Amino acid sequence: MQNTNLSQTSNRVLIVGGGLAGIRAALDLAEAQKDVILVDTAENIGGLMTQLDRTFPTNNCDLCTLAPNLSESGRQEHITLMPMTTLREVTGEQGDFIVTLETAPRYINLERCTGCGECFQAFPECVRFTPGLDHRAPTCMRYPQATPQAFSIDLATCADIEALVKVCPAGAIVPDDIGSKGNVACGAIVLAPGASLFDPSGLDNLGYGELPDVVTSLEYERILSASGPTGGRLLRPSNGQPPKKVAWIQCIGSRGLQKGAAPYCSGACCMFALKEAIVTRERFQEDTETTIFYMDMRTFGKDYELYYQRAKNEFGVRFIHSRPHSILRPEGAENLHLSYTTDDSPVLINEDFDMVVLATxxxxxxxxxxxxxxxxIELNDDHFPIHTGLNQVATSRPGIYVAGTFQAPKDIPETMVQASAAACLAGHDVSSPDREQEIPEPLPPERHLVGEEPRVGIFVCDCGENIGGVIDVEALVARVGALPHVTVAQAAGHGCSRESMEHIRATIEQQGINRVVIGGCSPRTHEAKFQDLLRRAGLNKYLLEFANIRDQATWVHSHQPEKATKKAEELIRMALGAVLNAQPLAEHRLPINKNVLVIGGGVSGMTAALELAEQGLKVYLVERNAQLGGLASRIHRTLEGDDVQGFVADLVARTSTHDNIDVITSAIIVDHGGMPGLFKTGMQVGKQLFYRQIEHGITILATGAMPHRPDLFLLGRHEDVKTQLETQQLLEERPELVRDWENVVMIQCVGSRTEDNPNCSRICCQTAVKNALRILEINPEARVFVLYRDMRTYAFQEEYYQQARAKGVIFVRYHQDRPPQVSEVGGKLEVVYQDIILGREVQVSTDCLCLSTGLIAEQDNTEELAMIFKLPRTHDGYFLEDHIKLRPVDLPVPGFFVAGTAHAPKTIAESLVQARAVAARAQTMLASDYISLGAATARVDSKLCAACLICVRACPFGVPFINADGYSEIDPARCHGCGVCASECPAKAIQLMQFEDDRILSKLEQLFEEVEG
Amino acid sequence: MESFEPVIVAFCCHYCAYTAADMAGSQRLPYPSNVKIVRVPCSGKVDALHILKAFEKGADGVYVAGCLEGDCHFKNGNDKAARRVDYVKRYLEEIGIESERLMMVRMSAGMGARFAQVATEMTEKIRRLGPSPIKAAAA
Incomplete structure (x- = not known):
């Protein structure tokens, strides 16, 4: 084995697992200028998500959302990517670990492999893929945007190694690869290996593995996926026909009721099934019926309840509260047979389905x-890592952190948030490497081109046989070399190889080339690489155009070499036309202000402030009330038994005394201006309302939510009616009162999941379970009734729910349209509810009525802040993140972040994860000394602008505004570069840099040059 | 007419359609070489001007390819593109060019097969329609 050669400083973080969590953590650390080694046992990073078709609740295409992350992580200079690598040993301690990494042989030189696929064409059996319902992507990498963009060879299956080696045009196949093993020092470790999925083949009653039309939810996802086995067509595995009736059965292998099932709830499957059902209805024939058999629909995430309602009301997905026991296919029948009972009647219903999806x-x-x-690290009984106290991402071993589904079952947004939080903590165990000494060659100054005639260099790759095997590259080069303004035209071989790149760089310098066309592959994968090359050759990197003659000509017209040649020439001519109109673009930058403004002094705000202050950043923590602590200071303990009061007191003490934190209480934000990295925010402070302005680079909103108190069920009218929050305080502060209670009734979803407030408050089910268990602890004789709609005790909370049932708490389901009735009879409270199973009304006289009222956003406050900061909110008043999946704690205005219940209702531990995630995201921005105002943005020509407001309305991000001089202004720091404004502008006053009109038009002119003449 | 080879311009958004074209390439899915791709950051960037310029210069057909509904990397640029294409189609009819020569299509980045299929169908359709009246007038 070879030795893995990495320098022995421990100043880096090891991340194990290249799924979404690992990639996110790696990117956050790298952007904060910390070094990372990202290892994964698979051939390419991406993890489970690459197998999904779309993601809830946006129904976005998964690859589209993941791909930008993947290609970033391949490129980042701070990230060392090690696929096919296993962590073998860990010694040392926090800040100073030594780890042993073992890399399996890939038999492919990653530097050379272009991902062309010749090896797979010739020897499909030797090229590795990940199996399972034929998950093989057509290119036989695991998925089309694979990183690294390279194959992997299974040498054991290869009979003729010599022929295999010869088939590779890049010479990338290395049959004598022996892998490598070596020790590496690192300061912290993030474990993000992900979770596996339950394998239902052991359950003989479901017929999985025997009945082809019984599939798992992931397999169904593959069937829906465009890169899946059926090319995205929904077909029954048994007969290849489109199914007319599809059923989902929830909780397979979860919630502990079957053979081999785990006791916890898997958290994400309800939404997963909803998504599959919606996509089925949306994409395929309207007449495909979709039915979900569920125990409790657990749509507790932000706006997830709305998604559930849409599935039911808009898409007509049928929901049946039942668990069919078995799936049978009677002899000779084509369809799958389910028997089940419903809430309404004890009669067994028999129904046939074409496909059944098991939500594993x-x-x-x-x-x-x-x-x-x-x-x-220590694991719990379910083999998930035990965390320390309220910190979900810290393990039992200091310096080792966890994120993603390995920590606990969860969905993608929560995985992303945890990954950032883990990056925050791991980042604190290492310092930023000193890059000054490492920069090998300083970049030459950019040449000024003013007054210079265009001198274009055209370099055409042959990409081995990929291009050269179809067209005559030399002849093509000769023809395009004769075009006007072309100084040099050369065949470049494998243009992206180190030798060719060096040759191109030298040619640019020697021949005084001032514009470059690359005829080769896709700019999606290679533009950045050649832009760097131009910059190293002293040219502005935007003086480059790509002609994608491989993907768009030789690969797709390989059987018509003449046509391919003609098209390749046309594509190069188009690129030439465009590059002649290219202009050097400057990426402006300004020095950044590294101070942080945190608004809200609850647990989220304080945690974020402390994490950043510990990194030496100056933090202003602004709180509206006179004291720090927020809502958590009213909570005594968590469901898991953590002492919240002590935790909050400690947090307040550390925050108030920290040298880098300036706590400003009794303060109200009144104005705000500036740009990301250079904000100014004004506030009025104290009784005198004296005005104070703070200069800061980023803003963190941790403004919380407030306990809901709807006027329902005699709340506020009878002293025995309490919210769960009040009940919890009573249980801790006056337990003696509880000892006399005979009956306690709790009602769930009071003021939540209603028409006025359609979302789920997320925290109430577990709070009810917590309080019920506590009541029984104080008074084991008490009878506790919990009237609920769906019990949403997700992940490990499920085990407390089961405990409460075992201890005799009576859980009764009620329908929204038949809620319990509460009345006062002789000073005592009477609750009447409809018992669905008994089919009759039940009357309970109760000593205490606990209402699960949950949280609501403080509309007035968030509206005010949203107006001052120009931030969007959800319909129910929570701040709306930039992207629910990709950027769950970033707000759409750069430099703004959100943590805690200001984002949506959540537990204290979940708020802390978000607070740390925000700290990590903030550090990515504050790691740089400058803010870069990107170059590929829209620019307004003020002389042409008529201030017609069309761009203001057209911009999907609300960036343009009419400035004091009366014309449209587009802040380059906020522009996303889509160009919608430019195309809508009737005066053509706006141009999108890099895609200017003359650049696009000259492509068209060049294309038709020959047609005309 | 048998030898008529139309020229078709496909404005493809970077995030979906252009990636789908790359996918068609890496899957070696053949489609007619008549289709020439112009890459744009978002289908919403495609200006009425660009479409008309293509026809003026001699394109026999044009299509704008963006992301699937709700999938636009820039939120809703694809919807804006679809509206603009509808508008330009009406305009084409007014000036005597068949509106079928212009089309808005949507696909995800993974849909290499769909890219090839759209390119093939568009080419066949334009071949049936014959050369663009503009080209005929110029000749």
């Missing part, structure tokens, strides 16, 4: 357990 939950697989053993 998360499991910690053997590989992840071994990883935990290697790292020496």
């Amino acid at each position: 939950g998360f499991r910690i697989g053997e590989e992840a357990r071994q990883l935990a053993a290697v790292c020496g």
Whole structure:
């Protein structure tokens, strides 16, 4: 084995697992200028998400959302990517670990592989892929945007190694690869290996594995996926016909009721099933019926309840509260047979379906357990890492952190947030490497081109046989070399190889080339690389155009070489026309202000402030009330038994005394201006309302939510009616009162999941379970009734729910349209509810009525702040993040972040994760000394602008505004570069840099040059 | 007419359609070489001017390819593009060019096969329609 050659400083973070969590953590650390090694046992990073078709609740295409992250992580200079690598040993301690990494042989030189696929064409059996319902993507990398963009060879299946080596035009196949093993020092470790999925083949009643039309939810996802086995067509595996009736059965292998099931709830499967049902209705024939058999619909995430309602009301997905026991296919029948009962009647219903999807939950697989053993971290009974106190991402071993589904079952946004939080903590165990000494060659100054005639260099790759095998590159070069303004035209071989790049750079310098056309592959994958090359050759990197003659000509017209040649020439001519109109673009930059403004002094705000202050940043923590602490200071303990009061007191003490934190209480934000990195925010402070202005680079909103108190069920009219928050305080502060209680009734979803407030408050089910258990602890004789609609005790909370049932708490389901009735009879409270199972009304006289009223956004306050900061909110008044999946704590205005219940209702531990995630995201922005105002943005020519407001309305991001001089202004720091404004502008006063009108038009002119003449 | 080879311009958004074209390439899915791609950051960037310029210069057909509904990387640029294409189609009819020569299509980045299929169908359709009246007038 070779030795892995990495320098022995421990100033880096090891991330194990290249799924979404690992990639996110790596990017956050790298952007904060910390070094990272990202290892994954698979051939390419991407993890489970690459197998999904779309994601809830936006129904976005998954690859589209993941791909930008993947290509970024391949490029980042701080990230060392090590696929096919396993962590074998960990010694040392926090700040100073030594880890042993073992890399399996890939038999492919990653530097050379272009991902062309010749090896797979010739030897499909030797090229590795990840199996399972034929997950093989057509290119036989695991998915089309694979990173690294390279194959992997399974040498054991290869009979003729010599021929295999010869087939590779890039010479990238290395049959004598022996892998490598070596020790690496690192300061912290983030474990993000993900979870496996429950394998239902052991359950003989479901017929999985025997009946082809019974599939798991992930397999169904593959069937829907465009890169899946059916090319995105919904077909029954048994007969290839489109199914007319599809059923989902929830909680397979979760919530502990079947053979081999885990006790916890897998958290994400309800939404997963909803998404699949909606996509089925949306994409395929309207006449495909979709039915979901569920125990409790657990749509507790932000706006997830709305998604559930849409599935039911708009898409007509049928929901049946039942668990069919078995799936049978009678002899000779084509369809699957389900028997079930419903709430309304005890009669057994028989129904046939064409396909049944099993919603299989998360499991910690053997590989992840071994990883935990290697790292020496403790696991709970379900094999998930035990965390310390309220910090979900810290393990039992200091310096080792966890994120994603390995920590606990969860969905993508929560995975992303945890990954950022883990990056925050891991980043604190290492310092930024000193890059000054490492820069090998300083970049030459950019040449000034003013007055210079265009001198274009055209370099045409042959990409081995990929291009050269179809067209005559030399002849093509000769023809395009004769075009006007072309100084040099050359064949470049494998243009992206190190030798060719060096040759192109030298040619640019020697021949005084001032514009470059690359005829080769896709700018999506290679533009950045050649832009760097131009910059190293002293040219502005925007003086480059790509002609994608491989993907758009030789690969797709390989059977018509003449036509391919003609098209390749046309594409190069178009690129030439465009590059002649290219102009050098400057990426402006301004020095950044590194101070942080945190608004809100609850647990989220204080945690974010402390994390950033510990990194030496100056933090202003602004709180509206006279004291720090927020809502958590009214909570005594969590469901898991953590002491919240002590935790909050400690947090307040540390925050108030920290040298880098300036706590400003009794302060109200009144004005705000500036740009990301250079904000100014004004506030009025104290009784005198004296005005104070703060200069800061970023803003964190942690303004919280407030306890809901709807006027329902005699709340506020009878002293025995309390909210769960009040009940909880009573239980801790006056337990003696509870000892006399005979009956306690709790009602769930009071003021939540209603027409006025359609979302789920997320925290109430677990709070009810917590309080019910506590009541029984104080008074074991009490009878506790919980009247609920769906019990949403997700993840490990489920085990407390089961505990409460076991201890005799009576859980009764009620329908929204038949809510319990509460009245006062002789000073005592009477509750009447409809018992669905008994089919009759039940009357309970209760000593205490606890209402689960949840949280609501403080509309007035968030509206005010949203107006001052120009931030969007959800319909129910929470701040709306930039992208629910990709940027869950970033707000749409750059430099703004959100944490805690200001984002949506959540638990204290979840708020803390978000607070740390925000701290990590803030550090990515504050790591740089400058703010870069990107170059590919829209620019307004003020002389042409008529201030007609069309751009103001057209911009999807609300960036343009009419400035004091009376014309449209577009802040380059906020422009996303889509160009919608430019195309809508009737005066043509706006141009999108890099895609200016003359550049696009000259492409068209060049294309038709020959047609005309 | 048999030898008529139309020229078709496909404005493809970077995030979906252009990626789908790359996918068609890496899957070696053949489609007619008549289709020439112009890359734009977002289909919403495609100006009525660009479409008309293509026809003026001699294109026999033009299509704008953006992301699937709700998938636009820039929120809703694809919807704006679709509206603009509808508008330009009406305009084409007014000036005597068949509006079928212009089309808005949507696809995800993974839909290499759809890219090839659209390119093939568009080419066949334009071949049936014959050369653009503008080209005929110029000749």
